Amino acid sequence: MQRLQFLRLGWLAITALPGFVLAPAQAQAPATVKAPQRSPFLISRPVPDQASIDRGRALYVPTCGFCHGTNATGAEGPDLVRSFVALRDEGGNEIGPVIKAGRPGMPAFPQLTDDQIRDIAAFLRNRQQDAIDRNAYQIKNVNTGNIEKGKAYFAAHCAACHSPEKDLKGIGGKYEDAVLLGKIVYPTGRGVTPAARRTVTVTANGKAISGRLEYLDDFEVGLKDSTGEYHAFQRGPTVKVAVKDPLAGHEKLMKIFNDADLHDVLAYLVTMK
Numbered sequence: 500m501q502r503l504q505f506l507r508l509g510w511l512a513i514t515a516l517p518g519f520v521l522a523p524a525q526a527q528a529p530a531t532v533k534a535p536q537r538s539p540f541l542i543s544r545p546v547p548d549q550a551s552i553d554r555g556r557a558l559y560v561p562t563c564g565f566c567h568g569t570n571a572t573g574a575e576g577p578d579l580v581r582s583f584v585a586l587r588d589e590g591g592n593e594i595g596p597v598i599k600a601g602r603p604g605m606p607a608f609p610q611l612t613d614d615q616i617r618d619i620a621a622f623l624r625n626r627q628q629d630a631i632d633r634n635a636y637q638i639k640n641v642n643t644g645n646i647e648k649g650k651a652y653f654a655a656h657c658a659a660c661h662s663p664e665k666d667l668k669g670i671g672g673k674y675e676d677a678v679l680l681g682k683i684v685y686p687t688g689r690g691v692t693p694a695a696r697r698t699v700t701v702t703a704n705g706k707a708i709s710g711r712l713e714y715l716d717d718f719e720v721g722l723k724d725s726t727g728e729y730h731a732f733q734r735g736p737t738v739k740v741a742v743k744d745p746l747a748g749h750e751k752l753m754k755i756f757n758d759a760d761l762h763d764v765l766a767y768l769v770t771m772k
């Protein structure tokens with residue numbers, strides 16, 4: 500299904516970015532791997548292994564963090580430290596089906612393996628135990644770029660669609676730095692996945708109908724109009740399909756960004772208070 504393919508490509512593009520957010524997280528991994536210290540009076544369930552937590556964090560932050568918060572306490576998506584699904588989870592048995600199938604407002608990640616899901620579960624359990632233990636959790640500072648270089652990069656690659664005085668005014672104070680970093684690559688609005696934001700105009704028999712793109716493959720196109728009514732069309736030479744994706748600009752950027760550009764642009768965005 501087209502919608503699924505779109506999301507899968509988006510995700511691949513994020514993980515394919517050279518060294519993107521994964522690099523700092525990996526660099527943080529300790530040389531000797533041992534379980535974190537926990538108070539036996541507070542923590543009754545097994546403490547996950549530190550290597551698994553670190554791998555889970557490296558996956559979670561760029562893949563899930565911009566919707567669920569980099570420390571998993573929620574952003575556009577729900578808080579996963581207090582979520583019953585995540586609290587009940589054992590090694591991915593509860594969160595796994597949600598991750599693989601997606602939810603309204605959450606893309607499916609069918610490409611994540613059971614081992615990767617177990618690592619994400621370990622990271623989330625670690626966050627829950629941190630919350631119980633009241634240990635501070637700090638994500639590594641991601642604002643390490645050069646403001647002037649970021650400003651130049653912004654002028655060349657972002658200014659066609661964005662302005663520091665208009666739509667991005669105050670962006671630096673709006674999100675945590677790591678969430679903002681994710682937004683540059685993969686912006687989402689209020690829990691709506693980019694695929695759901697695509698609109699389409701179908702012209703058939705001289706009549707044009709526009710609405711939110713719901714389905715698209717080589718044979719069929721489906722849309723929901725402004726009243727919520729679903730329209731399906733067989734595709735063919737007499738049926739014109741024009742898809743508009745407001746985030747196409749970001750899709751293209753994913754292919755040319757490198758790690759330094761991203762961090763420079765972030766440093767510049769953070770100055771937009």
Ligand code: HEC
Nearest residue numbers: 562563566576577582583584594597602603604605687690
């Ligand atoms: C585009 C935003 C987005 C991304 C990316 C995303 N989620 Fe979600 N997630 C949501 C939203 C929104 C919900 C709530 C859906 C609902 O109301 O059922 C949700 C629900 C969940 C739930 C169920 C919580 C509960 O208590 O019901 C889990 C678990 C979860 N997400 C884990 C993840 C993990 C792990 C990742 C990364 C692999 C991820 N999500 C990526 C938006 C997102």
Ligand code: HEC
Nearest residue numbers: 656657659660661682683686687688745746747748749764
């Ligand atoms: C071709 C147009 C286009 C280009 C180029 C573009 N963007 Fe965007 N950007 C968008 C659209 C559309 C949105 C979604 C706006 C919305 O949510 O309403 C967006 C959203 C964002 C957001 C999230 C804003 C928010 O309030 O949550 C950030 C941050 C962002 N872009 C940064 C950048 C940066 C940095 C660049 C350059 C490296 C860039 N964009 C290039 C079109 C573009």
